[in-house]
Amino acid sequence: xxxxxxxxxxxxxxxxNKKSLKCEQHLGHNAMYWYKQSAKKPLELMxxxxxxxxxxxxxxxxRFSPECPNSSHxxxxxxxLQPEDSALYLCASSxxxxxxxxxxxxxxxxxxxxxx
Amino acid sequence: xxxxxxxxxSLSVQEGRISILNCDYTNSMFDYFLWYKKYPAExxxxxxxxxxxxxxxxxxxxxxxxxxxxxxxxxxxVPSQPGDSAVYFCAASxxxxxxxxxxxxxxxxxx
Numbered sequence: 001x002x003x004x005x006x007x008x009x010x011x012x013x014x015x016x017n018k019k020s021l022k023c024e025q026h027l028g029h030n031a032m033y034w035y036k037q038s039a040k041k042p043l044e045l046m047x048x049x050x051x052x053x054x055x056x057x058x059x060x061x062x063r064f065s066p067e068c069p070n071s072s073h074x075x076x077x078x079x080x081l082q083p084e085d086s087a088l089y090l091c092a093s094s095x096x097x098x099x100x101x102x103x104x105x106x107x108x109x110x111x112x113x114x115x116x
Numbered sequence: 117x118x119x120x121x122x123x124x125x126s127l128s129v130q131e132g133r134i135s136i137l138n139c140d141y142t143n144s145m146f147d148y149f150l151w152y153k154k155y156p157a158e159x160x161x162x163x164x165x166x167x168x169x170x171x172x173x174x175x176x177x178x179x180x181x182x183x184x185x186x187x188x189x190x191x192x193x194v195p196s197q198p199g200d201s202a203v204y205f206c207a208a209s210x211x212x213x214x215x216x217x218x219x220x221x222x223x224x225x226x227x
Contacts, residue, residue, distance in 0.1 A: 004159070041219060042118065042120070042205075042216075042217045042220070043160075043205065043217035045215075090159050091159075105160075106162070107152075107159030107160045107161065110158075
């Protein structure tokens with residue numbers, strides 16, 4: 001496994017279901033991110049947690065609810081999703097920039113979500 | 117409006133030849149750039165980066181060139197190998213902010 005682990009790898013859910021995606025990192029990073037990768041679109045940043053506080057949510061619909069209980073774990077709670085929410089959801093972590101030199105990201109393998 | 121563009125959705129190159137992947141950006145505040153490689157069913161992995169104080173950065177077979185006046189960067193892979201076949205994402209950052217990714221270019225290296 002890489003330093004960033006996402007579970008489950010695949011998820012099929014109905015529009016009335018509630019499910020959660022999990023992300024875990026063992027790299028000692030202090031920032032974690034949720035991204036959405038839809039077909040033929042750029043990666044879209046959904047949420048950022050830095051030092052366990054949410055710093056940006058980029059106007060994501062409220063049917064997506066993130067949770068970051070500690071610096072190593074990140075969840076994305078899903079409820080009443082729409083078919084257009086079907087995508088690859090990627091978690092990433094990084095060390096927050098010091099002296100304005102970003103270190104880049106380490107990504108998980110993603111959760112392939114299908115909403116039916 | 118996309119701030120980071122990769123205008124070639126796909127590229128095919130013969131094994132052993134040079135692969136050149138291009139990326140253009142619109143935000144003049146971007147001053148740090150990265151390339152990521154993504155295989156199917158995996159997350160993107162970091163490949164190489166360059167800051168705006170440089171115009172070239174080299175790491176083995178991979179070289180990134182930055183032309184700030186043209187707001188253009190490119191990734192050169194020499195020689196290309198079949199294992200390089202993947203989707204390549206260009207990403208840009210305003211130091212201290214989050215990264216903006218391009219849509220990706222699918223590279224196929226033919227044996």
